[in-house]
Amino acid sequence: MDYSLMAGGKRLRPIMVLAAAESLGGSLESAMPVALAIEMVHTYSLVHDDLPAMDNDDYRRGKLTNHKVYGEAMAILAGDALLTHAFFCVAQSHKRFGVPAERVLAITEELAVLAGARGMVGGQAADMLGEQGLTKLEELTYIHTHKTSDLIVFSLRAGGHIAGATEAQLEALSEFGHALGLAFQIQDDILDIIGDEAKLGKPVKSDEKQQKVTFPYFIGMEASEQKVQELTNQAKDALIRSNIPNPERLLQIADYLMKRDH
Amino acid sequence: MDYSLMAGGKRLRPIMVLAAAESLGGSLESAMPVALAIEMVHTYSLVHDDLPAMDNDDYRRGKLTNHKVYGEAMAILAGDALLTHAFFCVAQSHKRFGVPAERVLAITEELAVLAGARGMVGGQAADMLGEQGLTKLEELTYIHTHKTSDLIVFSLRAGGHIAGATEAQLEALSEFGHALGLAFQIQDDILDIIGDEAKLGKPVKSDEKQQKVTFPYFIGMEASEQKVQELTNQAKDALIRSNIPNPERLLQIADYLMKRDH
Numbered sequence: 015m016d017y018s019l020m021a022g023g024k025r026l027r028p029i030m031v032l033a034a035a036e037s038l039g040g041s042l043e044s045a046m047p048v049a050l051a052i053e054m055v056h057t058y059s060l061v062h063d064d065l066p067a068m069d070n071d072d073y074r075r076g077k078l079t080n081h082k083v084y085g086e087a088m089a090i091l092a093g094d095a096l097l098t099h100a101f102f103c104v105a106q107s108h109k110r111f112g113v114p115a116e117r118v119l120a121i122t123e124e125l126a127v128l129a130g131a132r133g134m135v136g137g138q139a140a141d142m143l144g145e146q147g148l149t150k151l152e153e154l155t156y157i158h159t160h161k162t163s164d165l166i167v168f169s170l171r172a173g174g175h176i177a178g179a180t181e182a183q184l185e186a187l188s189e190f191g192h193a194l195g196l197a198f199q200i201q202d203d204i205l206d207i208i209g210d211e212a213k214l215g216k217p218v219k220s221d222e223k224q225q226k227v228t229f230p231y232f233i234g235m236e237a238s239e240q241k242v243q244e245l246t247n248q249a250k251d252a253l254i255r256s257n258i259p260n261p262e263r264l265l266q267i268a269d270y271l272m273k274r275d276h
Numbered sequence: 277m278d279y280s281l282m283a284g285g286k287r288l289r290p291i292m293v294l295a296a297a298e299s300l301g302g303s304l305e306s307a308m309p310v311a312l313a314i315e316m317v318h319t320y321s322l323v324h325d326d327l328p329a330m331d332n333d334d335y336r337r338g339k340l341t342n343h344k345v346y347g348e349a350m351a352i353l354a355g356d357a358l359l360t361h362a363f364f365c366v367a368q369s370h371k372r373f374g375v376p377a378e379r380v381l382a383i384t385e386e387l388a389v390l391a392g393a394r395g396m397v398g399g400q401a402a403d404m405l406g407e408q409g410l411t412k413l414e415e416l417t418y419i420h421t422h423k424t425s426d427l428i429v430f431s432l433r434a435g436g437h438i439a440g441a442t443e444a445q446l447e448a449l450s451e452f453g454h455a456l457g458l459a460f461q462i463q464d465d466i467l468d469i470i471g472d473e474a475k476l477g478k479p480v481k482s483d484e485k486q487q488k489v490t491f492p493y494f495i496g497m498e499a500s501e502q503k504v505q506e507l508t509n510q511a512k513d514a515l516i517r518s519n520i521p522n523p524e525r526l527l528q529i530a531d532y533l534m535k536r537d538h
Contacts, residue, residue: 015393058356062352062353062356065352067347067348067349067352068349068352085329086329087329087330087404088401088404090324090327090329090330090352091324091397091400091401091404093356094320094324094355094356094359094397095392095393095397095398097356097359097360098359098387098388098391098392098393098397099388099392099393100388101363101384101385101387101388102385102388102389102392104384105381105384105385105388106385108381109381109385114377115376115377115378115380115381116377118377118381119367119370119371119377119380119381119384122363122366122367122381122384123363123364123367123371125363126360126361126362126363126364126367127364129360130357130360130361130364131277131357131360131361135353135356135357135360136357138353139350139353139357142349142350142353
């Protein structure tokens with residue numbers, strides 16, 4: 015659990031939780047347990063995705079994958095325990111920092127939906143089935159939305175809940191997250207083709223080797239780059255149009271992600 | 277998810293949730309979401325335990341194991357999604373049946389602890405490491421306690437929380453569950469040696485074939501049977517001594533489990 019959790023990475027999802035809370039004037043301290051929780055969920059999903067029965071990856075974040083170090087059984091169990099512990103962490107935002115129990119239950123429920131069968135796991139299942147050659151652009155968008163956007167949407171909404179967001183504010187955060195998550199994943203597809211292995215911490219062209227379809231495969235590199243730009247603008251517009259008082263950090267994150275090289 | 281969840285089994289853990297709520301005069305209806313949740317957690321643990329990297333079992337409850345039907349990737353994901361959905365179900369006891377949010381958060385937290393790294397997953401990890409020949413009776417007790425008792429303790433306490441149990445009542449339910457869970461698992465060890473394959477729905481002598489140590493291996497069959505009896509009595513005493521108003525059903529379950537042949 016520790017090995018994979020502490021292997022680094024951008025910490026994008028926890029930052030999203032904190033930035034969303036901040037955008038509404040909420041306390042960063044009381045958002046921290048949920049920030050930890052979402053990184054645990056993200057990490058568990060990577061540990062399981064890397065397994066031989068799934069993507070069969072040897073490297074992640076520049077280090078050997080969990081099962082290459084600890085064996086498959088321990089990697090499966092470490093993932094299971096990280097997922098389980100995430101729900102413990104969420105509960106701590108009430109117990110330790112006094113976030114109202116009703117809000118914490120709403121966060122728990124949204125985590126279970128967005129990380130579950132109709133969310134992230136559903137996206138991963140579709141991805142696995144897609145490797146059998148069934149994927150169309152529509153299906154790829156489904157996979158990207160659920161594998162990636164759903165946890166980003168969760169992170170933003172959870173930060174919002176902690177800060178006592180209104181329904182309209184939660185909706186704006188969701189819209190920002192959906193568009194940004196898809197942009198993020200298309201950027202990942204692009205970086206898998208033109209990125210730098212040292213910066214990415216994993217081999218490039220893995221999608222091609224695994225015969226995975228990507229946005230560049232369907233619509234070409236130029237249109238994919240344009241799509242990232244469009245989605246990022248769409249995400250930013252959702253926030254700018256909203257009555258979220260301090261969206262600056264979230265807008266900066268959107269710009270940062272569009273320009274990232276890893 | 278559906279295949280393994282609907283494959284049958286004793287439904288012991290959900291029955292424990294309902295019986296514990298009943299013992300305190302609580303509503304069975306409002307206990308139902310948590311009853312469903314714990315069966316999902318139990319089922320996910322079986323799906324993952326049966327994987328080739330873990331116990332490598334082909335049959336469970338008289339049917340092919342999940343990965344034999346759907347493949348390893350889908351079995352891993354089905355398990356992940358069942359675990360995640362369990363937390364969704366727990367939250368419904370507040371949302372649909374009005375169990376106070378504070379109590380539901382306490383249940384969420386206990387589920388995360390008792391099913392997690394220091395609970396069930398910890399027991400399974402110790403079990404995996406034990407297969408490398410490290411297990412002593414003390415370690416086997418640790419494995420049985422965490423792999424089996426912890427979810428039974430959770431089920432009983434969760435039913436208690438739903439019915440508004442006091443700390444002393446929760447403590448009595450925990451004591452009942454700890455002793456009963458260990459008795460249950462020793463009985464499983466015994467049935468693996470002397471049981472009937474048709475009734476068990478799985479091959480007997482699998483522990484021996486997998487070179488797993490068991491209670492009969494350490495202390496013999498007779499002493500193991502005596503231990504089951506002792507622990508069952510100890511469990512029942514904890515309830516009888518307590519101020520739980522209607523413990524009858526829980527006591528019946530304890531007797532039933534001691535005499536079961538599958």
